[in-house]
Amino acid sequence: MIVYPRLPQPATVGVTAPSSGVSREAHSLVREAVARFEQQGYRVVVGETTWTQHKAKSAPARVRAAELNAFLHDDDTDLVIPPWGGELLIEVIEHLDFNAIGRKWVMGYSDISVLLLAVTLRTGMATAHGTNFVDLRSEYTDPTTAAWEQVLRTREGESISQTSSSHHQASWNEDASAQGVYHLTEPTVWKVVRGDRMEASGRLLGGCIDVIRHLIGTPYGDVRAFRERHIQGETILWYLENCELVTVDMRRSLVQMKLAGWFENCAGILFGRSGVHIPREGYTELDLFEEIADDLGLPVAYDIDCGHKPPQLTLINGAYAEVTVEAGGGTLVQTFRS
Structure with missing residues (x-):
C-alpha cells in the first residue's frame, strides 16, 4: 500500500x-x-x-x-x-x-x-x-x-485535479521583473506522439531522467519489488524530464530503463518540457519519443508541465493518476489511493 x-x-x-x-x-x-x-x-x-x-x-x-x-x-x-x-x-x-x-x-x-x-x-x-x-x-x-499546497493537503482517499498551464518559461532570467520568480511568456502546448488525444492511468513514478537512471541496478531502484509490495501489481504511469541529456544519451537511458524492467506493466509515459534540444545527425527528441512509443506499444505525451522549464505540476509518486491530453492541453487527476 x-x-x-x-x-x-x-x-x-x-x-x-x-x-x-x-x-x-x-x-x-x-x-x-x-x-x-x-x-x-x-x-x-x-x-x-x-x-x-x-x-x-x-x-x-x-x-x-x-x-x-x-x-x-x-x-x-x-x-x-x-x-x-x-x-x-x-x-x-x-x-x-x-x-x-x-x-x-x-x-x-x-x-x-x-x-x-x-x-x-x-x-x-x-x-x-x-x-x-x-x-x-x-x-x-x-x-x-501555487497548487502545491492544495495537493499536499489532499487527504487519503480524496482526489485532486490539475490542468495544464497557459504559459511557460523559455529561459531563466534572474534580472527580470521581480513580480514573480518565473517569467511565463511562451504558450503551453501539451503534445501526443502520433495522435491528437491520449488517455492513460496508473500509479505515478518518475523524475529527472538524467539522475534517476543511476538508481537502476541498486537496492534503491527496485521497481519490480515496489509493484509487488506496495501497489499489488497495478500499472505505472511514468513521468520523465530531461535536464542536460542530448538525444542519443536520453535514448540510451530509456533503453536501459526498459531492459531493467522499469517499463513492465506500464500504462504510458509523460515527458516534461526540455530546454535541451540537441539532435545527433538529425536524430531529434521527437524521433526518440516515437521510438519509445513503438518499442513499448504505449501512449506517450510530451511537453507537459514538468521539469526545468517552469511552471510544473505537483506530481505525487505513488498516487493513482488519470491523465487526458487533447487539443494542446491536459488534465491530471491524482487520487490518494492506498
Missing part, C-alpha cells in the same frame, strides 16, 4: 541541502523564501547545509545525510524541501535510514528526484515532485505552481 503524508495548518518546514547548497552571494534568495513562508503561517527551520557550497555539493556526503536524516526522522517536521537541486545527491542515498523516516512530505525536483523516487520505492511513502524552496519566495505565484 501507499502511505500519504499530510500537510497540516500550521506546518513546520525543514530546509536542507542533500545535493547543492546556496553560495554566499545567493543567501538572500533563501532569506526571502523563509520570510514568504513565515508570512503564510509556516514555521521554517533551515539546516546548516543550506548555507554552504563547495566542489559541486553543499557538504560531504555523510554530513548531508546526517542533516537530512535528522529532518526525516523529526516528528515535528511536516515537509522537507531542499533549496534547489544540484548534481550529487546520489552520494547520500546509502547513508539514509529509510526505516526511520517519519510520515512527512518530501518535495523537490531535478537532482532531488533521486531522493523522492528512492524513498517511494523503498518505503511506499508518497513523495512530491514539485517546485523547490527558493522558487517559492515571490509574492506572486502562478496558479500551476
Whole structure:
C-alpha cells in the first residue's frame, strides 16, 4: 500500500541541502523564501547545509545525510524541501535510514528526484515532485505552481485535479521583473506522439531522467519489488524530464530503463518540457519519443508541465493518476489511493 503524508495548518518546514547548497552571494534568495513562508503561517527551520557550497555539493556526503536524516526522522517536521537541486545527491542515498523516516512530505525536483523516487520505492511513502524552496519566495505565484499546497493537503482517499498551464518559461532570467520568480511568456502546448488525444492511468513514478537512471541496478531502484509490495501489481504511469541529456544519451537511458524492467506493466509515459534540444545527425527528441512509443506499444505525451522549464505540476509518486491530453492541453487527476 501507499502511505500519504499530510500537510497540516500550521506546518513546520525543514530546509536542507542533500545535493547543492546556496553560495554566499545567493543567501538572500533563501532569506526571502523563509520570510514568504513565515508570512503564510509556516514555521521554517533551515539546516546548516543550506548555507554552504563547495566542489559541486553543499557538504560531504555523510554530513548531508546526517542533516537530512535528522529532518526525516523529526516528528515535528511536516515537509522537507531542499533549496534547489544540484548534481550529487546520489552520494547520500546509502547513508539514509529509510526505516526511520517519519510520515512527512518530501518535495523537490531535478537532482532531488533521486531522493523522492528512492524513498517511494523503498518505503511506499508518497513523495512530491514539485517546485523547490527558493522558487517559492515571490509574492506572486502562478496558479500551476501555487497548487502545491492544495495537493499536499489532499487527504487519503480524496482526489485532486490539475490542468495544464497557459504559459511557460523559455529561459531563466534572474534580472527580470521581480513580480514573480518565473517569467511565463511562451504558450503551453501539451503534445501526443502520433495522435491528437491520449488517455492513460496508473500509479505515478518518475523524475529527472538524467539522475534517476543511476538508481537502476541498486537496492534503491527496485521497481519490480515496489509493484509487488506496495501497489499489488497495478500499472505505472511514468513521468520523465530531461535536464542536460542530448538525444542519443536520453535514448540510451530509456533503453536501459526498459531492459531493467522499469517499463513492465506500464500504462504510458509523460515527458516534461526540455530546454535541451540537441539532435545527433538529425536524430531529434521527437524521433526518440516515437521510438519509445513503438518499442513499448504505449501512449506517450510530451511537453507537459514538468521539469526545468517552469511552471510544473505537483506530481505525487505513488498516487493513482488519470491523465487526458487533447487539443494542446491536459488534465491530471491524482487520487490518494492506498
